[in-house]
Each structure stands twice: as C-alpha cells, then as structure tokens.
Amino acid sequence: MRRELIGIATACVGLWLGVLPLSAHHSFAAEFDQSKPVTLEGAVTKVEWFNPHVYIYIDVKDANGKAVNWALEGGPPNSLYRQGWRKDSVKIGDRITVTAYLAKDASSTASIRLVTTPDGRKVFAGTADDGGPKQ
Amino acid sequence: MGPVPRTSDGRPDLSGAWEPNAFQQNLNIAFGGVQVPFQAWAEKVFKDRLATNGRDDPEGHCMPPGVPRTETTPYPWRVIQTADRVIIIYEGGAHVWREIFTDGRGHDDNVEQTWLGDSIGKWDGDTLVVDTVGFNDRSWLDAAGHPHTDALHVIERYRRLDLGHMEIEITIDDPKAYTKSWTVKTHPQLLHGELMEYICQENNKDVEHLVGK
Numbered sequence: 353m354r355r356e357l358i359g360i361a362t363a364c365v366g367l368w369l370g371v372l373p374l375s376a377h378h379s380f381a382a383e384f385d386q387s388k389p390v391t392l393e394g395a396v397t398k399v400e401w402f403n404p405h406v407y408i409y410i411d412v413k414d415a416n417g418k419a420v421n422w423a424l425e426g427g428p429p430n431s432l433y434r435q436g437w438r439k440d441s442v443k444i445g446d447r448i449t450v451t452a453y454l455a456k457d458a459s460s461t462a463s464i465r466l467v468t469t470p471d472g473r474k475v476f477a478g479t480a481d482d483g484g485p486k487q
Numbered sequence: 488m489g490p491v492p493r494t495s496d497g498r499p500d501l502s503g504a505w506e507p508n509a510f511q512q513n514l515n516i517a518f519g520g521v522q523v524p525f526q527a528w529a530e531k532v533f534k535d536r537l538a539t540n541g542r543d544d545p546e547g548h549c550m551p552p553g554v555p556r557t558e559t560t561p562y563p564w565r566v567i568q569t570a571d572r573v574i575i576i577y578e579g580g581a582h583v584w585r586e587i588f589t590d591g592r593g594h595d596d597n598v599e600q601t602w603l604g605d606s607i608g609k610w611d612g613d614t615l616v617v618d619t620v621g622f623n624d625r626s627w628l629d630a631a632g633h634p635h636t637d638a639l640h641v642i643e644r645y646r647r648l649d650l651g652h653m654e655i656e657i658t659i660d661d662p663k664a665y666t667k668s669w670t671v672k673t674h675p676q677l678l679h680g681e682l683m684e685y686i687c688q689e690n691n692k693d694v695e696h697l698v699g700k
Contacts, residue, residue, distance in 0.1 A: 377546050377547060377549065377560070377693075378541070378546065378547030378630075378693050378697060379541030379547065379697075381540035381541070382540040382542040382544070382697045382699050383696045383697050383698070400690055402689045403684075403685050403690065404549065404687045404690070405693070407690070423692070428562075430683045430685055431561070433683065434680065455696050456698045456700075457696050457698045461696055
C-alpha cells in the first residue's frame with residue numbers, strides 16, 4: 353500500500369502562478385515525517401475546501417485490493433487560491449496521483465506536495481516553507 | 488516601484504495590504520544567526536519545544552500568534568492609517584486585529600493581559616515606532632518555540648522603504664525570559680490582491696495528529 357517514492361518528482365508548476373509561498377499554521381515535523389515520502393493513486397471521494405488546510409480524500413487499493421480512504425492534507429485554501437487553485441480543480445471521481453509525506457501517527461493521512469491531475473499536469477498543492485521537504 | 492505615499496500632513500502612509508516575507512522567521516524568529524540571550528529556564532523551555540517539533544504551538548491549535556509573530560505568519564495583513572490610530576487587520580492567526588493609538592496617549596496603567604497587548608505609536612521622523620505591553624504569556628514568538636512571559640515589551644519600528652516595500656525592526660524586551668533585549672528585522676512587501684477570509688477553527692484536523700516526535 354505504501355510505496356516509497358523513488359527520487360523526487362519534478363514540479364511543473366508553471367501553469368499556476370504563485371503569489372504567496374504556502375505555509376501551515378502548525379509545525380510540519382510535529383505531524384508528518386519527511387523521511388517517509390509516498391506516492392498514492394486513486395479516485396477522489398471528497399474535497400474539503402476549508403481553512404486551515406484543504407483535504408483531498410482518495411480511495412487507494414492496498415495489496416489485497418481493498419480500498420483504503422486516505423486523507424491528504426494540502427495547503428491553506430487561501431494560499432492555494434492565490435496560486436491558481438479553485439474549489440473544483442479536482443472533483444469527486446477524478447483519478448489523481450499525489451506525492452506526499454506520511455503522518456507520524458501511522459494513520460492514513462499524508463501531507464501533499466504534488467498532485468498529478470487527470471489531464472497530466474503536476475501541480476504543487478502542498479505546504480512549502482513549513483520546515484518540510486522542498487519540491 | 489514608486490515613492491513612499493504620504494498623508495496630507497506629510498507622514499509616510501503605511502496603508503496597504505502587506506505580504507510577509509518572513510516564513511523562516513515564522514519557523515524561527517532568530518533565523519539568520521541572531522543570538523538570543525536566553526535566561527536558563529527559557530532556554531530549557533525552548534529546547535523542549537524543539538525536541539517535540541513544536542507540537543504544542545498554540546497557533547497549531549488556531550490560537551492567535553501574538554506580537555510580533557503576527558507579522559511573520561504566512562498570511563497577509565492590511566494597514567489602515569488614520570489621523571489618530573493605525574489599524575492592522577490580520578488575515579491569519581485567528582482573524583485578529585490591532586489598534587495602534589497615535590493620538591499621544593500612553594499605555595493604560597490597568598491594561599488587561601491579552602494575546603496582542605496594548606499598542607501605542609509615535610512617529611520618529613519617517614518611522615512609526617509601536618510600543619506594546621500588556622501581553623498574556625500564552626503565545627510563542629515562533630513555531631520553534633521561543634517563549635515569552637507577561638513582562639514582554641515589544642518595540643516595532645515600521646518604515647516604508649518605497650511604494651512596495653517595508654522594513655520592520657522588532658525588539659524583544661522580556662526581562663523575565665531574556666538577559667537583555669534582542670532585535671530582528673523583517674521585510675514585508677505590498678500584496679497584489681486583497682485579504683481573504685481565514686477561519687482557522689473551521690476544519691482544524693491537525694490537532695489529533697500532532698504527535699511531535
């Protein structure tokens with residue numbers, strides 16, 4: 353279920369004009385483990401476009417083929433909005449791939465860095481300048 | 488970029504929406520080699536907070552950032568300068584604001600202890616000098632966990648450098664936590680856009696996952 357990311361995905365954020373760098377209201381390292389990157393692929397089941405963080409939920413098949421629902425924490429909607437994201441940038445049912453960092457509490461929670469959208473764009477959706485890894 | 492705008496009485500006009508350029512300072516206000524003159528107990532508290540990766544940072548629980556962290560959180564803020572006060576509306580933190588009185592009054596002798604304290608401002612040439620006391624001891628100076636007490640006294644020197652740039656020199660004076668006062672600088676830039684609503688408490692799911700180590 354948890355595949356280690358080999359190498360660092362190349363960010364292709366040129367389509368999305370950033371204004372403010374993103375950051376969190378909490379310490380990255382208090383919640384996530386930068387030594388545990390993952391790549392997760394699945395269908396979007398829910399999007400929470402609320403402060404202080406966007407959450408995208410996706411169903412990911414585990415090794416037995418069972419769907420596990422992951423909570424993927426992104427940046428604050430204010431920062432993502434200023435970067436070009438909109439509430440409907442990913443929709444329920446979209447198949448997306450994300451690179452993220454696992455939560456330290458071993459829950460099915462991760463901090464998003466890059467989202468590969470259905471049309472193949474790799475878009476930064478995470479929390480930069482928070483003390484976590486750069487992408 | 489254009490010159491410093493001025494009010495009708497010739498003062499620099501600090502009004503505008505400002506974007507912090509201080510993300511590293513939000514993580515650690517002493518970023519860049521500032522030597523922090525800790526008292527022993529304050530250094531221990533700071534090291535304990537570092538060891539737990541800022542797990543208990545009040546801002547992670549959507550409490551206000553306090554002063555001067557209001558200027559270094561990653562959310563913009565708007566200055567509204569009037570004849571008798573400067574009002575700052577902060578997008579981040581817990582949607583807080585400050586009124587900095589510039590009408591010549593002093594601090595209230597019976598000031599309540601609050602997250603953002605009691606602020607008075609005076610002009611020193613083209614620099615607005617903001618003196619703030621009356622803090623509670625509940626906020627951290629940054630995510631790393633530099634502590635302060637209710638003896639905190641903050642002096643901020645706001646200087647608009649040109650249309651789009653500002654410098655704030657911040658002096659931390661807390662004789663209960665530090666052996667002497669210490670100073671950092673931060674450099675906000677004019678925001679291209681407007682403030683947005685930010686209700687941190689709306690969906691703060693982090694708390695249950697903030698394990699620290």
